[in-house]
Structures are given as structure tokens and as C-alpha cells.
Amino acid sequence: MTLGDELRIALDGKWRHVREQSRKELAEMDLLYDHDLTLHEARARVLEQMRKLVPTGIPAAGYKVEAGGTGDPGMAVTGIEMLAQFDLSLMVKAGVQWGLFGGAIENLGTKAHHERYVKDLINLDLLGCFAMTETGHGSDVQSLETTATYDQATQEFVIDSPTPSSRKDYIGGAAEHATVAAVFAQLITKGESHGVHCFVVPIRDEHGDDLPGVTTSDCGHKGGLGAVDNGRIVFNGVRIPRENLLNRYGQVDEGGTYSSPIDNVNRRFFTMLGTLIRGRVSVGGSASAAAEVALSIAGRYALQRTQFGPKDGPEVTLMDYRMHQRRLLPLIARSYAYRFAQNQLVARMHRLQTSDVPDAQQSRELEGRAAGLKAAQTWHATTAIQEAREACGGAGYLAENRLTTLKGDTDVFTTFEGDNHVLFQLVAKELLTSYASEVGGLDPVGMVKFVASTATDVVKERTAAAQLIQRLIDARPGRSDDDHDLLDRGTQLGLFEDREEHVLETAARRLRRAAGKPEDEAFAIFNAAQDHVIRLGRVHVQRVVLEAFTAGIARCQDPDAQDLLRDVCSLYALTEIESDLAWFMGHHRISDARAKTVTGLVNDLLDKLAPQTLTLVEGFGVPQASLGAEMLAH
């Protein structure tokens, strides 16, 4: 086994068998995007590709055995992520059908729905779409305007799009393939609204024509994802049987009386949304997978392409240049970091979704974690693929070298499943809420004391890995001026944790001013602190990721791979520190003198890691068929 193999095993994580299976099976399916096809042709092709996925067992893995699946959510999510290494249109189409549409049926529906739909949707005998977003509301889905009004006379719900902004928009599958939509709409019965619920609404007949009252249209060309048939749906008095309400969290009886196991309308809605967490997990993981492909291509190209060099000497490879190392290696290191974090997230999600009695607190934490990692990973993909394209120059701009397609396809991932800024706010809100519930009763002085002593516990879960983290932090060298301690993992972890505590504590203090104020004043206070709050989400995720990396290294079995991973982890930590150095200096966490050494330490790591570039990208385990870049053949 090569060192690259050992790294791959470490990165593959718990669902390594799924990854290995996908690498083999997908490589034989000819999945790479064909830019010569029209939109219509590309969509038809991707649908055929989906049919080939059914026998892999990955689609069925997403559903509980009792609902008709094989009950392995970790496998389902990993399988989707592997598609992203080949073609993002296919990943999105698969994600919409089996993740979003199927996920809504399973998680929001009850036994009758599972029996009626799950087998067919796994086998693609039923093609669905997930009609949540509207032209007017994407991030604030609680304010959706589509209505589902119960008509007691016929025992039907009547679905309507009452305004132009209530049009369902950007819905994958709505332009051509979907015959049924999972429609999110305000449930109204007896003149009263009970908030957003999900309904199964047939939209097309067997000829592909819109059903009466349904008007679909096509979003046309996009920045990428050409084979995904995004469309719009307008409803005008569309009638569906009462049973088409997915009624796990809300039911309307024949007489029109509404009931729900959750009284509070907000909590009910967010509980429903929470069950759909797999979408965010898949989008984040797929974005990371696409970034890995791009870095695998750009890393290999940099080792092969020569340009300039010593006078009268041979030309040198791009990877020999300090600047090129600076451009690619920190992104490779971050990809390693995110993969460890993603693996941890998927494992927790799997544990929770396969447990008999899911813990509510853990579910909430998982939602925050998924939201934060999705934001971090999708922004990383945008940055990394962009840099990879530029690092390959003109060749990088040709579609035959894959990078521009990866860029265009993943570009919308920062928007999918909630705009990233909104998601970081969600993460921060969760942290601030836990914080407030524990420190709420304290006076200002008491609060500061509390923060100093125990905030760590508030913001950190108590996992097995946490013990290791704590041990490293406890063992870190004192805050001397010794430059080398910035390479100490405990020091790095301590800096990240300490920064998060400080940002959390100061944000909480700012937002406390809003307490008791009228709504518009409270809003203004919150808004003025918005950059601060989003920063909290960001530094939280950085801390979580560094901890996941640390835990991942501890789990790695091969000592040589561990050594290499340690350097990669330090490169991740130090480049994150470098990019936020003003904060660490301004808050006296890093002295001016030590700050000046950060860049030198990073450069030393680059010198050390540059010769390992091929090994590092081999660790991503991107199959040859998915690299598919013409320029690498020359």
C-alpha cells in the first residue's frame, strides 16, 4: 500500500465500502457532462443515468426498512457525495428525487404514504420534485405564500398560488420530468392557517402534460447543472385528496379539524424542516467532493506543467513555485479538514437517524452542525475550484479539462438549502440560545466570570473525541514567546476555542441590549450586529473542523500517514490563523513578534508538503475516469 492509499483510507471514513463500490461502478457508467447536448437531451441522458443507479442499492439505503428501504442513511449520503465526483447534474437530480422528494415522503409522511410511494420512487417509477422555494421566498420558507385550503364538502385540499411571488421557482424536476410534487404550502382549514405543511400534488399526466390547474414552465439555461430541469409551478385551484397531506406533524380530520403532536406553530415547522437535514449534509459533502476533484486536477497539472526557471537551466514545474504552493496546498489542506468534519457529521446523522429514540438536543446540535458545515464547504468549493481553474491557465478554461464545469455546477451550492450567510446566522443563533439559557440569569460581572470558566462546555459537545482535544489543550506549552508553539496542536485548538468563546460572549452582550425593546428597535440592534453574528458562525465551524481533523488523525492507523496528516492539519490551522491574524493580534492572543512568524511557518510547511502533492491528491481517491481532464494526458 502506498502512502496515498493510507491517506485515502483515513479520508474514506466509515462508509469506505460505499466509496470503493462507487469508484468502480460509476467509473464504468460514462457520466461526465456532454456540453454538445441541448438542455433537453442532457436532461434525458441524466435520467437514463439515474436508472443505472437504482441497482447499486444506494437509492434504497436512504429509507427505513419498514418504509421499503434498506435503512442505511450514511450509505445514502455517501453515495450521493460520490456522484459529485463525476457529474453534479446527476448528483442534484439524484438528490432531488431520493433525498428531497423521497425524504419529504418518508420524514413528513406516515405509513400509508410510505407504502404508496417509497418503492416506486426508489425504482424511479414515480418521479417527484420538491416544491418548497417560491419566487418571493427562498431563505425565509416560513413565509411561503402558496395555500392549501381544506374543502370539507369534498374532503380535498385546494392548492393555489395567490400572488406572482408565490410561484414555485427553481424546482429541480418541475420543467420536464416530475409527475408529482411535494408542495410546501400554508395549511388553511376552517378559515385558520396552521403554517407550512407538505402535500403530495400530481402535476403532470403520463404524456408529460400539465394537469388541470397546474402551469409549469422552464427556468432555462443556468450557470451550470445543465441536465437538471429546473422549472416553475403555478397552482390554480388544484384539488388533491385529504390523504395527500403528509401528516406526521399535522393532521386534518374529515370534518376539517386540525391537530398536531406539536402545539407551537414555530416549533412544529422547524421540527419538520429538521427532518430534512439530509439535504444540507449532501450538498456540503458534494461541494467538498467537487473541490477535491478540482484540486486533484490542478495538483497533477502543476506537477507536469513547466514554465520559466533559472537562467539557462531547465524549466521548473509550477509546483516548484512558492506562489503556486501557496495557491493550492492550503486549499488541499482545507479539503482534508472538511472531509474529516463531513465524515464525523455523516456518522452522527446516521447514528441519530437509526436510533429508536432520537435525542432532541442532539438533533438540534446536528442541524446546526450541518448548516455550518454546508456553508463552509460550499464556499470552500467556490474558492478552491476557482483557484484550480486559474492555476491551470488557459487550459483550465477549456470544458474538456472539467474545471469550468465543476465551477459552474457547484456555484449555486452556496445558495442551495439556504443562503450561506443565513445558515451561519442559524448556527450562531443556536449557540447564542444555548448560551443565554445557561447564563441568562447572571449579572454582567457574573456573566464574564461564567464565560471565563465554563463557556467551553456550553459550545462544545461532550464526545469521546472531546477528551482528546481537551488533553491536547491542557498539554499545550505556556504562552511564552517561543515561536514554535504555533505548531503545537493544543495551542492551535486553544486559539480557535478561545476565539469562539470571545466572539460568542461579545455577540451575546451586544444582543442583550435588544431585550425588552420594541420589535423594530430589536431588529435594528440585531442587524447592526449581523456581521458579528455571522462571524460567530464562521469561527465556530473553524473550531469544529480543527477538532474533527485532530480526531481523524488519532483514528488513522498508519504512522507515516499520521505524520503527513499532522503537517496538513497544521497548514490548515495556520492558514486560518493567518487570515484572521488581525483579530488574534488585536485581542492579544498572538503577540506582534509571534504574528510575524506565522507566514514563515506556513512557508516552511509548504516546503515540506510540496513534494507530497501527488500523494496528497491521491488521498482524495478521485478515480481516473472522473479526473477526465484532457490536459493531464499530455
Added chain:
Amino acid sequence: MTLGDELRIALDGKWRHVREQSRKELAEMDLLYDHDLTLHEARARVLEQMRKLVPTGIPAAGYKVEAGGTGDPGMAVTGIEMLAQFDLSLMVKAGVQWGLFGGAIENLGTKAHHERYVKDLINLDLLGCFAMTETGHGSDVQSLETTATYDQATQEFVIDSPTPSSRKDYIGGAAEHATVAAVFAQLITKGESHGVHCFVVPIRDEHGDDLPGVTTSDCGHKGGLGAVDNGRIVFNGVRIPRENLLNRYGQVDEGGTYSSPIDNVNRRFFTMLGTLIRGRVSVGGSASAAAEVALSIAGRYALQRTQFGPKDGPEVTLMDYRMHQRRLLPLIARSYAYRFAQNQLVARMHRLQTSDVPDAQQSRELEGRAAGLKAAQTWHATTAIQEAREACGGAGYLAENRLTTLKGDTDVFTTFEGDNHVLFQLVAKELLTSYASEVGGLDPVGMVKFVASTATDVVKERTAAAQLIQRLIDARPGRSDDDHDLLDRGTQLGLFEDREEHVLETAARRLRRAAGKPEDEAFAIFNAAQDHVIRLGRVHVQRVVLEAFTAGIARCQDPDAQDLLRDVCSLYALTEIESDLAWFMGHHRISDARAKTVTGLVNDLLDKLAPQTLTLVEGFGVPQASLGAEMLAH
């Protein structure tokens, strides 16, 4: 006149009449990209569009009267830049034909070439391409491998592609339209190479078929610029008459004897390259124009789109959010800054290219300026268009809203005309060379003294505007702890200038170690300092841009517009400072205490400028026809 009109006038600069003409004429030409066309159809369409441009007079403006043009290079460059507001494929096709191909004929050819080609190429009776880049060499064009060997027997040059890597690659026009290529090749006569020269080589007959010995092929789909027919050319013993050498800087007589007005082969080559400066100026300006369109769209959308808001209150516009202001306004400010800098650059270029005796030193300075601004503007375009796309969410991802097309089309601009990192090194090299020539003879102590007293003059030209800058710097408040002085223009200018001096001086000191070392050791020393050197290019450009903005405000006639521009300029300066705060703190240019106020000052400016968003984007003067975003209609 509205305030927006006044801003537009200030930004339009000297060639305002060209901009106004283009806004009217281009708006009527139906230029926006049509994604439903095949590559072949899109290319044919853009060629038709080019024919409509001939009567505007902009193509002819690029050539001297004696060469068959109207002799207004400023108009030519401004005209190309305006195309970028409508369609980048058209801009690039026009730039290749009239700027690169025509520019090579005019600047590297002599009277006979001008008489033979210029009129036809202006009128599009002759379609050319600019065959410089090869598969193996893009940034290092001095190492091109294509050969042009003189055959005395027939008085012809024989053009060959001796290796796979010598294939001409990514050549706009080579796939379909060009019948002639300006080919850069190593001139060999009597068995001796005289470096790269340019030759006019017919490549296609009147049916569009490759001529004997020429093999063209198609680069196919790209990340954007679908209507540009990029292709490859391989030459195999292609014979051209001796007269087809563009012989301004090198001549071969009938007997095969080479002569040149410039003896040194390096200096000759870089002089030839230097005459082609208009390409970089156009690419930088066009990138900025595309960024302005994107920000105009995203700014307007942010004022119209509402989401969330105070509890039970109305939803608020995106632009009301602190974070959205943070995302867009600093980019708008930077677009203002770059436009002022670009106008200054174009004016200087025009002055120099229309002067009877161009000054060699000024030419070199101009080349450095053009390289640096091209790098800064193209990266800005990448960042700004990306942010604009994300800021418009799902709507921003639809092709009908233009942002993804702008992104894909401009993505390669960071690579065009030299990779940006290479260009910043070029800028830095120029600064280091001037510096060394003035301080070379000093001992280390003397050098430091020299730096402290006069380096400013080394790195700064002595223009009229420079006096204003100096006055502002001299008048800046002392380095007290008064927070407000960061809003003082003199303080900002002083910080930028001081930073540049320091980075220059320390880079020079590092690189001096290479003196007298063997080539490979010298290369290693240079390489280890590469990030430092590139940083020098970057901070130099930031200083130049801030000065251009300052001078632009002084030239603005309207007091209200001036007031607004002052805030925009401060937002530019402070966000640049904020992003490099660690340096200013670490080098004791900004105290820790004052550093903490920077973000607050930026936020204050955002509060002040957010209500002016529409006015600010109106200042860019993007015509309605070019905004063309569906989502803005709703």
C-alpha cells in the same frame, strides 16, 4: 441632472462622448448572448455583430492616420470596454481582430504592411488572429517553440511547429473565422536564432479550408465566451514570402542577413511586446465594465427583493441588511476606484501613443501600470461578479439574469495577457529595478536612510495629481490616537505609500542576497521571496488606485457628487486597510486600539452609503438594454 448623472460624468472621464455614443448605438444592436445557439451559430452571430460595429468608427480609431485609421487610441480602447457591458464574446472577438491582430500589424509592421492590411482589417474584409500562445508556453512567451526559418533559395520563411508543445493554442479566431494569423515564432536565418518575431501567415482559403501545411482544430466548449472560436494551429513547412515578416524591429535581407535597430535580443523582444500594451489595457477595462454591470444588477435587485424583517412587521429589503451592505458596497466602491485608475491609464496611453517622440521611461512605467491594473481589475471582476451572483440567490443562477454569463465570460481574464501573478511580479520587478538603479551603490545603512527620505520619489511619478497627493499627505493630522484620522485622505494615502515603501525596501533587501550567486541559487532565493514580491505588486497598485481616486474627486465639478465620492473613496481605502490590518498592526502603522475602530468606521460608511445604492450604480451608466435581467422586471 440627477446626482447619478453627475457621478456618471465623473466616471466617464475624457472619452465620455465615446461612452455616450456606445450606450445609444450598442443598445439598439441586440447584443446579449443567446444560450440557445450552438457554438457554430453563436460564432456566426457575433461576426455579424462585428460588422455592425465598423460604421461606429471605433475600429478605425485604433490606427494612426498614416496607417489608414483615425488616430484616437483612447477612443478605440474605450469603445472596446463599452462592448464588455453588453457581451464579452463580442468584446473579445473585436479585441482580437482590431486590437491584437491589427495591433500587431500596425505596431510590429512597417508601411508596406499598413498599406496592404489595415484598411481591410478595419472593414473586416480581412479576418485575422493573434497566434502567440502555445500549448507549452503562455506566460513565458520568450520561450515559444514555433520556428520561422529563412530559405534563401526561395526568399521565403518556413513556419514549423517542431514539437507537440509548440502547437498554437487557445487562439481566438483560429477555429473558424480567421484566414490569416499573426504568428509569433523564433526567427532563424543562416542557422542562427534571433528570438521571437511576428509573421503574417495565411491559414485558410476562401472556403474556410486549411491551407497546405496548416492544421487547425477547435478548442470546443469553454467556461464562457461561447461565441469566440478559439482554436489550435499546427504548422508543417508552411512557406510565406520574406515580406510577411513584420519587420519594424527586425529585418532579414534577401541574402538572409538579419538586422535590427535594437541589438540586445531581450530588449528587442520586450520592446516588441511593449507596443502591444493596448491588449492589457482593454482586458482590464473590460473586466471592470463587466463587474459594473454585475454590481448594477445585484444592487438594484437588493433594493427590490425583501426577505424577513422585524417580527410582525413588513419584510425589509436585502439592502437594509448590514451583511448585504458589507457584501456589495465595498465592491461598488472598488469599482469606482478602478474606473478612475483606468481612465487615468487610458489617458496616459493615449498621450504616449499619439506623441511624436514617445518617452522610453514613460513607456516602461505605462507597461507596469497596465500590467498591475489588469491584474487588479480582473481579480476584482472575478470577486465582484461572484458576490453579485450569490447576493441574488437562485435568481442569480439563471442565465436570464446575466450574472452567470458575466462570470463565465470574464473568468479567463485573469489568465488573458499573462497570468495575474506573473503580471504582479512584472510590476514588482520594474519597481525593484528602478529602486536598485538609484540605491544600488549605497551601503546598507545608507540604503535605509535613503529609503526613509526619498523612496517615495522612486516609486511615484511626478504628475500634476502628485502635487495634490503630496499636499494631502503633508496636511494629515499627526499620529495621535484620534480615531477619526483614519477617515482623513492624507492619512490613508500616507499609509498606502508607507506600506509600499516598506514592502519594496524589504523585498529589495531579500533579493540582494541573490547577487553574485550561481543561477540556481539565485532562482531559489527569488522563489522563496515570491509571495513577498507579488505582494509588492499588489500594494503598489492599491496605492496607485487610491491616488487616482483622489485625483478623480478633485476633477469632479459637482459639489454633491464630490461629497458622495469622498465617502466612496474612504470606503475603498478603509476596506483595503481592513483586509491588510494585520500588516499595519504588526508594523506599528496602526495601533491595536485604533485597529479595533476600523470595522466600526467601515460600518458607519455603509450606513451612510446604503441609501445611495441606486445613485451609485446609476453612476456606472450601464444602459437598460445591457442590464437585461429578467428578475429586475418583477
